Structures are given as C-alpha cells and as structure tokens.
Amino acid sequence: MQIDSINIAQTASAATIIYEALKKAIIEGQLADGAPLRQDEIAKMFNTSRIPVREAITMLEQQGLVVTQRYKGAVVAGISPDEAAEIWDFRALVEGHVIEAAVPRMSDETLELARSYLMAFSEGATPVDWGDQNRKFHTILYRDSGLFYHLGVIEKTLDRVDRYLRAQLALSNGLARANREHEAILAACERRDATRAAELTRQHILGAKTNLLDNLRKR
Amino acid sequence: MQIDSINIAQTASAATIIYEALKKAIIEGQLADGAPLRQDEIAKMFNTSRIPVREAITMLEQQGLVVTQRYKGAVVAGISPDEAAEIWDFRALVEGHVIEAAVPRMSDETLELARSYLMAFSEGATPVDWGDQNRKFHTILYRDSGLFYHLGVIEKTLDRVDRYLRAQLALSNGLARANREHEAILAACERRDATRAAELTRQHILGAKTNLLDNLRKR
DNA sequence: CACTTGCATATTGTATCCAATATTCGATAT
DNA sequence: ATATCGAATATTGGATACAATATGCAAGTG
Numbered sequence: 057m058q059i060d061s062i063n064i065a066q067t068a069s070a071a072t073i074i075y076e077a078l079k080k081a082i083i084e085g086q087l088a089d090g091a092p093l094r095q096d097e098i099a100k101m102f103n104t105s106r107i108p109v110r111e112a113i114t115m116l117e118q119q120g121l122v123v124t125q126r127y128k129g130a131v132v133a134g135i136s137p138d139e140a141a142e143i144w145d146f147r148a149l150v151e152g153h154v155i156e157a158a159v160p161r162m163s164d165e166t167l168e169l170a171r172s173y174l175m176a177f178s179e180g181a182t183p184v185d186w187g188d189q190n191r192k193f194h195t196i197l198y199r200d201s202g203l204f205y206h207l208g209v210i211e212k213t214l215d216r217v218d219r220y221l222r223a224q225l226a227l228s229n230g231l232a233r234a235n236r237e238h239e240a241i242l243a244a245c246e247r248r249d250a251t252r253a254a255e256l257t258r259q260h261i262l263g264a265k266t267n268l269l270d271n272l273r274k275r
Numbered sequence: 276m277q278i279d280s281i282n283i284a285q286t287a288s289a290a291t292i293i294y295e296a297l298k299k300a301i302i303e304g305q306l307a308d309g310a311p312l313r314q315d316e317i318a319k320m321f322n323t324s325r326i327p328v329r330e331a332i333t334m335l336e337q338q339g340l341v342v343t344q345r346y347k348g349a350v351v352a353g354i355s356p357d358e359a360a361e362i363w364d365f366r367a368l369v370e371g372h373v374i375e376a377a378v379p380r381m382s383d384e385t386l387e388l389a390r391s392y393l394m395a396f397s398e399g400a401t402p403v404d405w406g407d408q409n410r411k412f413h414t415i416l417y418r419d420s421g422l423f424y425h426l427g428v429i430e431k432t433l434d435r436v437d438r439y440l441r442a443q444l445a446l447s448n449g450l451a452r453a454n455r456e457h458e459a460i461l462a463a464c465e466r467r468d469a470t471r472a473a474e475l476t477r478q479h480i481l482g483a484k485t486n487l488l489d490n491l492r493k494r
Numbered sequence: 495c496a497c498t499t500g501c502a503t504a505t506t507g508t509a510t511c512c513a514a515t516a517t518t519c520g521a522t523a524t
Numbered sequence: 525a526t527a528t529c530g531a532a533t534a535t536t537g538g539a540t541a542c543a544a545t546a547t548g549c550a551a552g553t554g
Contacts, residue, residue, distance in 0.1 A: 069345055069537070071333070095506070105539045106506085107326070111333050114290075118337035120427075126288055127506050127545045142424050146369075153368050205361050208339075209428060288507070314536070324509045325536085346515045346536050 070104050071111035082121050082132055083218040089134030137272045143217050144265035152258040158201035159250035170196050170242055178235050187222040224268040289323050290330035301340050301351055302437040308353030339435055356491045362436050363484035371477040377420035378469035389415050389461055397454050406441040443487040
C-alpha cells in the first residue's frame with residue numbers, strides 16, 4: 057500500500073509520557089533534590105488517575121532518579137560529593153573505552169554532526185543549551201562503537217548526573233575549558249587516533265570532576 | 276526500650292515481593308527466554324490484584340529483564356550472541372577496574388569469606404549452586420572497593436546475564452577452569468597484588484566469553 | 495510549659511470495575 | 525481448499541473506590 061502510516065501500537069502509554077516528563081524535569085533541575093513527587097498532584101497535571109503516575113514513579117526509582125519510602129512517597133534523589141566523584145570515575149572508565157572502540161568505525165557524517173554540536177555548544181546562551189549540546193556532542197562520538205549495552209549504561213549514568221554536569225559547565229572556567237577540550241577530542245577523532253581520543257576523553261571527564269568537586273566543597 | 280523490634284516501614288510492598296520472586300525465576304532460568312508473563316496468572320499466584328503485578332513488571336522492564344509491548348504484555352528478554360559478547364566485554368572492563376580498587380582495602384574477613392565461597396563452589400552439585408557461589412565469590416572480592424555505583428551497575432549486569440553465566444559454567448570444561456582461575460585471582464588478592472588480580476579477572480571473564488560464544492554458535 | 499494521646503486530614507497501596515486492544519476461531523464466499 | 529471477515533474471548537491499560545499508613549494539630553495530663 058502507498059499510505060504514509062505510523063505504527064499506532066508504538067504510541068506511548070500514559071505512564072511512559074508521565075515518566076518522560078518527570079525525568080526531563082528532574083534532569084533539567086526544575087525539580088530540586090529532595091522535592092516530593094505527590095501522586096495526586098501529578099495525576100491532576102496530566103489529567104489521569106494515579107495508576108500511570110505510580111508506574112512512572114516506579115520507573116524513575118529503578119533509574120535511581122528518585123527514592124521512595126513506603127506510605128511516604130517519592131522524593132528527587134540527590135547526590136553526595138563522594139557519589140559524584142565515583143560516578144565521574146565511572147564515566148571516565150566507560151566513556152574512554154567506548155570512544156576508543158568508536159573511532160575506527162566513525163563515519164564522516166558523525167564527525168560533521170559532532171562539529172555542528174560543538175558550534176552550537178559554543179554559541180549556546182543558557183545552562184540548558186550548554187548541557188544539551190554537550191551531551192549531544194559526547195553521545196554522537198560514542199554511537200558508532202555499536203556497543204549498545206555500554207551506550208545504555210552511559211545514558212542512564214548521564215541522566216543521573218545531568219544536573220550536576222550543567223552546574224559544572226556553568227562554573228567560571230567551565231565553558232571555555234570544555235570547548236578547548238572538546239575541540240581536541242574531535243581533532244583526535246578526525247585523525248582516527250583512537251588511543252588519543254580515549255585519553256583526552258578520560259582527562260576531560262576527570263578534569264570536570266575535580267572542577268565540580270572543588271566547587272561542591274566550597275559551598 | 277528493650278524490645279526486639281524491626282522497622283515495619285521497611286517491610287516490602289506486594290509489588291516488591293512479586294518483583295523479587297519474578298526476578299529470581301528469570302535469573303535462575305525457570306522462566307525461559309520469550310516466556311510470557313500473564314498479569315492475571317501472576318496475580319492469582321500471589322493472591323493479589325493485578326496492580327502490584329504491573330508495578331513489578333515495570334521494574335523488570337527497567338532492568339532489561341523483560342520487554343513489553345503495549346496491549347500485548349511482557350515476555351522474558353533473551354540475549355543474542357552479539358549482546359552477550361558485548362556484555363562480557365563490559366564486565367571485564369568494569370569488574371577489572373573495581374577489583375583493582377578493592378585489593379588495597381581488602382580485609383582479612385573478606386579474604387576468608389571468599390575462600391569459603393570458593394570451597395562451596397567446588398563442592399556444589401547443581402548449576403544453581405555453582406552460579407550462586409560463583410557470584411558470591413566475585414561479588415565479595417569487589418565489595419571493599421566501596422565503589423557503590425560501580426557495584427550497582429555490576430549487580431544489574433550480572434542479573435541480566437546470570438542464566439547464560441550458569442550455562443557457561445555447566446559446559447564440559449567450565450567448572451574446572453573456573454576453579455583454577457578463581458584460585459589464582461584469590462591468591463593475587465592475598466598477595467595484595469591489585470594489578471595482577473585485575474588482569475586475572477579480566478582474563479577470566481574474557482575466557483568465559485569465548486567459551487560461551489563457541490557454544491552459543493554451535494547450537 | 496513540656497509531653498503525651500487521640501482524632502482529623504493527607505497520602506500512599508491495593509482491589510475492583512470498565513475501556514481499549516489483541517487473538518482465536520468459526521462462518522462464509524470465491 | 526483457502527482466504528477473508530466478524531464475533532467471541534482473552535489480555536492489557538486506566539479510572540474509581542476503598543484500605544492502610546503517616547502527619548499535623550488540638551486537647552488533656554503531669
């Protein structure tokens with residue numbers, strides 16, 4: 057048949073829609089650490105019953121984005137400096153490995169996309185812009201690795217710390233430094249120097265870690 | 276007060292109980308790949324309504340242990356040889372890193388526990404025994420790293436592939452080889468040789484990977 | 495006034511019921 | 525005989541109603 061069709065079976069359930077919306081709100085920091093998620097309130101916002109809301113909250117809990125206590129409800133999960141330090145170490149380990157696997161298989165199209173995100177990053181005006189473009193830039197460089205399990209773990213880890221990542225970018229020297237280091241990583245990819253790209257990625261992440269921790273402790 | 280008390284708030288909800296039971300059934304292979312999870316059936320088994328069953332299934336889905344299709348339901352998620360290969364690579368990367376961090380902080384008590392699991396492993400009679408003791412052995416060696424995020428990711432990864440891990444152990448040369456390699460890893464830990472323990476752990480996991488893949492392809 | 499106790503209210507957990515969709519199976523037509 | 529259609533059944537998704545628990549407050553007690 058010659059009809060433009062979409063697979064209706066893939067339309068999202070109410071639970072999925074609510075989950076995505078809440079996840080976005082948490083990731084972008086619109087819901088602060090410790091903020092409670094009231095089922096009734098959310099249900100009214102989405103004009104549904106509490107059932108899909110509960111399923112959405114269950115998903116968020118599995119992702120580690122909220123913590124729930126029985127009969128008390130869910131609150132947005134914060135992150136301690138120690139946890140942040142560990143998660144940045146984890147990122148350096150996994151993202152370094154993945155980019156090393158990706159470089160030999162990296163298409164020209166990928167490199168072009170990466171460069172466009174890099175430009176959008178340096179032209180961004182708000183923390184949300186910076187965070188979005190920063191994430192797009194990194195993710196695209198990992199994609200051609202074809203390591204889907206690794207990629208999934210990285211996604212979940214980034215979701216978990218996105219708020220803090222944005223905060224780090226917004227620090228005084230965060231943006232300029234990120235730009236410089238992104239440029240170097242991309243250059244290594246373009247030279248097809250996988251080892252170097254991996255090394256630069258690890259340094260980039262670990263540098264961001266110390267930068268962030270210095271500031272977390274200062275407060 | 277002098278009363279033996281338990282924190283009732285920590286008693287599990289119906290959804291959690293069902294989740295744990297289903298997870299166990301999937302991990303131990305009692306539910307085969309592709310087996311459907313009928314909400315009504317499970318609800319009757321646990322003498323509850325379908326609501327907590329659905330929450331349990333959404334938890335399983337977030338863990339990647341089942342895949343669901345709207346209005347069609349959930350089935351146990353299988354794993355392709357490619358995915359298996361990638362996940363074993365991931366394990367080698369992360370578990371190698373974690374054991375290296377753990378060795379310098381490893382307590383004598385941990386080493387004793389590890390040795391007891393090793394003995395129980397070699398004396399086990401069934402695939403379930405082998406799998407349990409194997410997992411206990413590895414997990415205890417990682418614990419003293421204090422890297423909770425890494426440990427959580429490792430747990431989830433092992434849950435995802437536990438069935439295949441058992442299968443690999445049950446292969447002709449699986450047990451003897453695992454025993455030999457475990458012994459070497461533990462010896463390195465006892466010598467406080469972190470680098471060597473990490474290297475042996477990586478080899479152990481990657482060796483199991485090729486062993487498993489040879490057999491997956493044979494079928 | 496500090497402290498407990500009991501009640502009213504708020505919130506979450508679960509059961510029951512209805513709606514939406516998928517699947518099975520038989521009847522019919524070609 | 526095979527394919528197609530449609531009704532009956534099975535199954536999941538969601539709304540409503542009720543039960544269990546937590547929280548805040550006011551009255552009572554010392």
